[in-house]
Amino acid sequence: MRHFVIVGILVLVTAVLTYVGLDVAGVATQMNPIEASAQSIPIDWLWNWEIMAICFLFALIIVPMAYSMLVFRRKQGDTTDAEHIEGNTTLEITWTVIPLFAVLALAYMGAYSLGETRRIDPNAMIIKVKGQQFVWTFEYPDTGIISTELHLPVDQQVLLKMESADVIHSFWVPEFRVKQDVVPGRVTEYRITPILVGSYKVRCAELCGASHAYMESPVIVDTRADYNSWIAEQVAIVAASQTPEGLGKLLTVKNGCIGCHSVDGTKMTGPTWFGLFGTKVDLADGSTVTADDAYVTESILDPKAKLVTGFAPVMPPFKLTDIEIANIIAYLKTLK
Amino acid sequence: MKKFFSTALARGLFWQLIGTLVGAGLVTGIRVLMGLSATDKFFFTEPAWVLGGFFGVLFFLAGNGSVSDWFKWARGIETPEHHEEQYTGWEKYLNVSLDHKVIGIQYTVTALLLICVGGLFALIFRTELAQSQLQFLKVDMKLFGQNGPELYNTLMSLHGMIMIVSILLGVAGIMNYVVPLLLGARDMAFPRLNAFSYWIAVPAAVLLLMSLVLGGFGTGWTGYPPLSARAPVGVQMFFLGVFTAGWSSILGALNVIVTVVRMRSKGMTAMRMPIFVWASVATSIIAMTATQLIGLSFQLVMFQRLFGMGFFDPAKGGNPVLFQHLFWFYSHPAVYVFVLPGLGVISELLPVFARKPLFGYRWVAMSSMGIALVGFLVWAHHMFTSGMNEYLRLPFMYSTLLVAIPTGVKFFSWVATIWKGKLTYPAAMLFVLGGIISFLLGGLTGPPNATVSVDLHLHDTYFIVGHFHDTIFGGFVFPFFAALYYWFPKATGRRMNEFWGKVHFWLMTPSFFVLTLGMMRIGLLGMRRRIVDYDPALNFDSTHLVLTIAGYLIGLAVLIFIINFFYSISHGEKAEGNVWNSRSPEWQVPSPMPTHNYDQPFEVVGEPYDYGLAGSKYVEFAKPEKSKNK
Numbered sequence: 016m017r018h019f020v021i022v023g024i025l026v027l028v029t030a031v032l033t034y035v036g037l038d039v040a041g042v043a044t045q046m047n048p049i050e051a052s053a054q055s056i057p058i059d060w061l062w063n064w065e066i067m068a069i070c071f072l073f074a075l076i077i078v079p080m081a082y083s084m085l086v087f088r089r090k091q092g093d094t095t096d097a098e099h100i101e102g103n104t105t106l107e108i109t110w111t112v113i114p115l116f117a118v119l120a121l122a123y124m125g126a127y128s129l130g131e132t133r134r135i136d137p138n139a140m141i142i143k144v145k146g147q148q149f150v151w152t153f154e155y156p157d158t159g160i161i162s163t164e165l166h167l168p169v170d171q172q173v174l175l176k177m178e179s180a181d182v183i184h185s186f187w188v189p190e191f192r193v194k195q196d197v198v199p200g201r202v203t204e205y206r207i208t209p210i211l212v213g214s215y216k217v218r219c220a221e222l223c224g225a226s227h228a229y230m231e232s233p234v235i236v237d238t239r240a241d242y243n244s245w246i247a248e249q250v251a252i253v254a255a256s257q258t259p260e261g262l263g264k265l266l267t268v269k270n271g272c273i274g275c276h277s278v279d280g281t282k283m284t285g286p287t288w289f290g291l292f293g294t295k296v297d298l299a300d301g302s303t304v305t306a307d308d309a310y311v312t313e314s315i316l317d318p319k320a321k322l323v324t325g326f327a328p329v330m331p332p333f334k335l336t337d338i339e340i341a342n343i344i345a346y347l348k349t350l351k
Numbered sequence: 352m353k354k355f356f357s358t359a360l361a362r363g364l365f366w367q368l369i370g371t372l373v374g375a376g377l378v379t380g381i382r383v384l385m386g387l388s389a390t391d392k393f394f395f396t397e398p399a400w401v402l403g404g405f406f407g408v409l410f411f412l413a414g415n416g417s418v419s420d421w422f423k424w425a426r427g428i429e430t431p432e433h434h435e436e437q438y439t440g441w442e443k444y445l446n447v448s449l450d451h452k453v454i455g456i457q458y459t460v461t462a463l464l465l466i467c468v469g470g471l472f473a474l475i476f477r478t479e480l481a482q483s484q485l486q487f488l489k490v491d492m493k494l495f496g497q498n499g500p501e502l503y504n505t506l507m508s509l510h511g512m513i514m515i516v517s518i519l520l521g522v523a524g525i526m527n528y529v530v531p532l533l534l535g536a537r538d539m540a541f542p543r544l545n546a547f548s549y550w551i552a553v554p555a556a557v558l559l560l561m562s563l564v565l566g567g568f569g570t571g572w573t574g575y576p577p578l579s580a581r582a583p584v585g586v587q588m589f590f591l592g593v594f595t596a597g598w599s600s601i602l603g604a605l606n607v608i609v610t611v612v613r614m615r616s617k618g619m620t621a622m623r624m625p626i627f628v629w630a631s632v633a634t635s636i637i638a639m640t641a642t643q644l645i646g647l648s649f650q651l652v653m654f655q656r657l658f659g660m661g662f663f664d665p666a667k668g669g670n671p672v673l674f675q676h677l678f679w680f681y682s683h684p685a686v687y688v689f690v691l692p693g694l695g696v697i698s699e700l701l702p703v704f705a706r707k708p709l710f711g712y713r714w715v716a717m718s719s720m721g722i723a724l725v726g727f728l729v730w731a732h733h734m735f736t737s738g739m740n741e742y743l744r745l746p747f748m749y750s751t752l753l754v755a756i757p758t759g760v761k762f763f764s765w766v767a768t769i770w771k772g773k774l775t776y777p778a779a780m781l782f783v784l785g786g787i788i789s790f791l792l793g794g795l796t797g798p799p800n801a802t803v804s805v806d807l808h809l810h811d812t813y814f815i816v817g818h819f820h821d822t823i824f825g826g827f828v829f830p831f832f833a834a835l836y837y838w839f840p841k842a843t844g845r846r847m848n849e850f851w852g853k854v855h856f857w858l859m860t861p862s863f864f865v866l867t868l869g870m871m872r873i874g875l876l877g878m879r880r881r882i883v884d885y886d887p888a889l890n891f892d893s894t895h896l897v898l899t900i901a902g903y904l905i906g907l908a909v910l911i912f913i914i915n916f917f918y919s920i921s922h923g924e925k926a927e928g929n930v931w932n933s934r935s936p937e938w939q940v941p942s943p944m945p946t947h948n949y950d951q952p953f954e955v956v957g958e959p960y961d962y963g964l965a966g967s968k969y970v971e972f973a974k975p976e977k978s979k980n981k
Contacts, residue, residue: 046808046875058804065805069795076791079766080784089773095706097773099963102711102764110763111714111756118752125748125802132804133741182578183671185736185811189877192808194736198672199577200665203738216886220736220811220879222571223578225500228882284490325491327498 022082029074037066051190051215051236053172053208057131058192061124068121132193136172139206144177146184146197148223148331149230149284150274160249161269165217165234167209168242175205181331185221188234194220209236225329226275226284263346266339275330278350285330286323292347299324311347312340358445360553363415367554370410375403392496393565397584398657400565404591408554417447417550420543433542436946447550449542452944454549455528456842458520459835461549463913465517465556472510474906476503476883481899483887496566496583503883504569505562505585511572512559512589515685516596518827519638520552522692523603525834526631528842530607532937532944533625535616535953535970540609544602552599558592561585571881573682576652576663576674587656590649597646600688604635604642616936616970618955625935625959626715630695633719637726638688641681648677672739679730686819687726690826691719694761694790696834697783701765702960703933704780705772709960711764718764721757729754735806744803751801758794762787778852779931782833785860790825792864793818796871811881814874817867824863832912839916840930844943845923851915859908866901869894934959934969951975 037043043066045059087097142165143154153165167173177186177197186205187194190213195205219230237245256265267273275284286296295303296310299322304310313320318330335343355361378399379389388396395403412418420430436453438446444457479488479499488499497505531539539545562568566583579586611632615624651662652674661667663674702709709715731739731747765787774780796818799805809815832855840846873891874880885891929938936953937944953970961967 040872042872042875048876055808058808061802062799062805065799065802068798072795073791076762076766077788080769080787083766083770083772084774087771087773089775093773095773096963097705097707098771099708099961100710100767100771101708101958101961102714103767106763106767107711107714107760111760114756114759118755121798121802122749122752125752125804126745128802128804129744129748132807182581183575187811187879189808194807194810196736196738198738200669200671201738218877218879218886221575222504222569222881225498225504225569227504228500228879228884231886327490327501 018082018086022079025082026071026074026078029078030071033070033073034067037070042066046192048190049211049213050192051188051209051211051213052192053210054132054206055190055192057128061128064124065121068117133206135206136208139172139174140168141174141176142167144175144186144197144205145180145271146177146186146219146223146230147180147271148182148329149219149226150271151186151217151219151230151232152269152271154269155246155249158246158250159253160246161265162249163232163268163271163273165232166242166245167207167234167236168239169209169212169236171239172206172208175207177203177205182223183221184219184223184230186217187220188215188217190215196221212236212238225327229284230274232274259342259345260349261346263339263342263344266335266343267346270333270335272343285326288347288350290351292344292350296321297324298322308344311344315340315343354442355445358442359415359417359447359550360445363411363417363550363553364557366414367407367411367557369414371403371407373403373410374406375399377406378402391584393584397587400584401587401591401653401657404558404561404588408551408558408591408595411554412547412550415447415550417543417546433538433947447546449538449546450946451527451531451539451542451545452842452946452948454545455524455526457549458524458527458552460524461552461556462517462521462524462831463916465513465520466909467913468560469510469513469517470906470909472506472513474902476506476510477899477902479503479883480885481896483885483892483895485884488883495564500883501567501569504571504881505567507881508568508571508574508589509559509563512593513556514823515572515689516552516556516559516593518689518823519596519600521827521831522634522689523548523599525692525696525831525838526607526635527603529834529838529937530610530628530631531614532841532948533628533935534611534614534619535936535949536610536614537948539606540613541606545606548599548603548606551602552596555592555595555599558588558595562588562592573678574649574652575678576655576671579652580655580664587653590653593649594646597642600638600642604638607631607635608639616953616955620955622713622716623955623959624716625699626709626712627692627695627699629716630691630698630719633723634688634691634695637684637691637723641684641688641727643681644677645681645685648674648681651677672734672737675734675737676731676739679733680727683730683733684723684726686822686826687722689823690790691722693786693825693827693830695719696830696837697765697786698761699935700779700783700833700837701768702962703931703935704777704783705768705774706962707768707772707960708958708962708964709764710767710770711760712958712960714760715764718757718760721760722754725750725754725757732801732806735803736810748801748803752798755794755798762791762794777836777931778847778849778856779833779836781853781856782829782836785856786825786829786833788825789821789829789860789863792867793820793822793825796821809874811879812874813870813878813880816880817870817874820863820870821867824867835916837931839919839923840926841937841942841944843920843923844925844927844941845919845921846926846930847919847923848915851911855908855912855915858911859905862901862904862908866898866905869898869901934962936970939970939972 041047044063046062145152153162179197179199184197191207215234216231217234277283277287280287280289291306296306315333319328322328375395383389423430488503490498492499562585565585568582568586568589570579654660655662661669663669663671698715728750732751873894927942951972953972956971957967957969959969
């Protein structure tokens with residue numbers, strides 16, 4: 016009996032110490048990174064309970080094991096067998112039935128927490144999201160804005176309606192906690208209420224190809240005033256973009272081109288467009304070609320026809336009209 | 352060298368090459384006649400490679416002689432029930448043998464070889480991950496038609512599948528060697544099917560490795576379409592390899608079940624079977640009935656690519672999420688195929704080294720069956736974020752959490768077995784204890800993934816990677832090493848070096864816990880799985896460096912084990928008696944085990960684990976003269 020009392024105390028002490036240790040490491044009361052959405056609160060609440068349960072169960076197994084190994088250890092020179100204890104049905108039933116109720120309780124809490132993260136606000140703002148190898152684009156249906164940055168007003172539920180142009184992607188902002196796959200052929204929904212102004216990133220969480228690691232886009236949670244001024248700014252840009260160059264630029268955003276091609280000379284997944292038009296381009300087969308109308312058109316419609324040296328052949332073909340291509344070329348000419 | 356080229360292994364590989372060329376040539380010929388292109392990026396076209404791969408497997412099996420007895424029977428020629436061994440020494444293991452002990456060792460050594468290959472792949476990509484940005488798997492490099500990130504994806508995917516196949520072979524190895532000995536059987540129920548199950552795994556492994564040089568496949572081992580429908584031709588070799596390896600698993604499982612049902616010794620009732628036999632039956636039920644689904648799901652993608660059948664192509668009315676259901680219907684229970692035998696090893700060895708009966712034998716036996724059955728009902732917990740119907744999430748959360756109950760029974764029983772035990776700590780026992788702790792960490796980090804809302808954060812992160820490495824190491828890798836240290840003297844008559852065994856343990860275990868706990872930590876913070884590079888702004892560089900060092904230490908520990916293993920076969924300390932003072936029947940006869948197992952049949956007269964009960968016995972061997980009268 017004495018042994019059981021000591022072990023009982025040690026189990027509790029170890030459980031508490033483990034929990035405190037995990038809390039110091041920053042993974043107990045919340046998962047970290049910071050909670051930036053209303054949904055992250057019920058999720059971290061459940062996580063905290065789970066960590067407590069984990070600490071207790073960890074101690075419950077480890078402590079009697081270690082205690083027995085130390086206290087009942089084989090004495091030097093002792094070659095006899097240990098005490099013949101075959102089992103105990105009462106104990107077995109106890110440690111089947113108690114965990115059953117514990118598990119049901121956890122499942123109930125899990126259902127509650129899931130319900131909280133799925134709570135619907137009928138006034139949620141709708142934004143369309145498109146995932147494609149390897150960019151995210153965001154479309155605001157009310158204003159017609161198309162952007163590669165997702166701007167959200169704080170304390171307002173948004174409903175992202177997400178579609179994929181090619182393979183499965185997954186929309187994940189770690190600070191929001193929630194994650195949802197984006198599946199070709201259907202629209203999946205992601206409902207979130209940002210509660211903390213700040214700058215985050217959406218990171219694609221489902222392997223989607225060679226540049227999967229780089230499929231990240233800024234997610235900016237603004238105050239209501241900042242958000243409104245961003246919207247106004249974008250609307251003004253759209254309005255001022257009714258020239259060929261302006262429309263071309265919008266097309267490059269809408270089609271996700273600038274996810275791989277920089278406009279300032281930085282090297283990304285694809286060649287930069289800065290100062291590209293009219294210059295000589297070195298191809299992978301050793302030849303060179305002038306970046307003229309014909310070359311650009313071909314590279315949009317059939318990207319694998321001429322591969323630029325040093326870049327992987329990962330760009331999918333884009334079906335654009337002649338006018339759209341002409342607009343994009345007009346835009347490329349301005350990038351000097 | 353000449354001897355090597357005449358072995359069944361070398362002949363099989365030669366014929367596999369011929370078969371591949373014949374199959375590919377056939378398709379290419381037809382394509383030329385039809386006016387289609389004859390060659391592609393990797394010389395042959397994709398249909399040619401697929402038929403070539405398939406023919407390669409058939410030619411391997413026909414060429415190495417593992418099916419020749421069946422052909423003889425079909426032609427009306429009789430063959431002896433059991434061939435006498437034609438070979439001795441290492442040649443025995445490279446040729447077709449019908450002896451379950453030889454086949455068990457063939458499986459085990461192949462598994463070790465694949466563990467090394469899979470581990471090497473892991474070290475390559477772990478090195479790349481040591482720092483953010485790309486270090487050597489760069490975009491402008493080119494190997495096997497892949498640039499750096501593509502090669503990373505291929506290696507990462509192959510690490511997964513090679514390790515899975517290696518685990519399946521390791522499980523089959525231990526079960527093959529040990530189950531007939533524990534039952535007192537002369538061999539498995541179907542010795543030829545047994546040899547076939549092993550040999551079909553060899554061309555399967557070759558196909559998997561071929562995928563690496565045929566453009567690779569950056570899809571992860573899960574091979575989700577549409578990504579896998581767009582991957583290079585290597586993905587077809589991957590599908591074909593898994594499909595082929597599946598046969599090995601299904602047929603091997605069938606053999607184990609029949610052997611256990613039909614070939615137990617006199618007096619061995621169900622509740623007097625050694626606990627490892629229970630685990631083997633539970634695992635075999637899963638392997639025999641679920642493996643078809645992964646074969647099927649991969650085959651459907653193969654056909655989608657080859658014949659344009661749009662099973663998972665939304666443009667043709669297909670559904671990508673359907674693939675995930677089919678895939679996980681096997682691939683979740685598969686996890687229990689990996690761990691149940693390992694947990695069986697823990698339950699089998701713990702009483703021997705604690706010198707106490709296994710606490711609650713019946714409960715431990717039933718918990719294996721319970722895990723196997725509940726395991727069939729939980730697959731969609733891999734799909735909480737997949738976009739499947741939302742109402743499916745809750746039932747799968749409940750069923751998944753239920754797995755905790757039989758698993759808990761095992762843990763409590765182990766603790767109760769250790770309680771008041773007089774433990775000794777040879778390397779085998781260290782690995783048993785390491786397995787318990789590792790599986791405990793894996794098990795405890797499971798429920799957060801099962802509760803849907805928390806999983807929405809954890810899914811597809813390094814938290815999952817850490818969690819499942821803990822389960823698989825605890826459920827398979829640690830017990831596998833324990834089993835090898837434990838049964839090595841039975842197979843060779845020598846024991847492995849204890850000192851280096853302990854070095855292996857003390858080097859591997861702490862490194863492994865650093866690795867998996869570190870993975871979980873950064874997973875929570877936003878480290879996604881399957882990425883070649885990570886955002887430097889996340890500040891993961893120093894953690895990743897530690898993880899990489901830990902990875903190398905594990906590699907070093909396994910290398911020490913491999914050297915110890917092969918060195919001890921001929922140089923180890925002689926150990927022909929009951930080295931572990933075990934009650935189990937195989938230790939009551941001298942090592943190494945004779946070719947046809949026990950000279951005298953035995954009868955079960957007591958409980959298997961009655962350590963500490965004076966005068967009790969598990970088995971009693973028939974007296975030689977008595978058996979002559981029969």
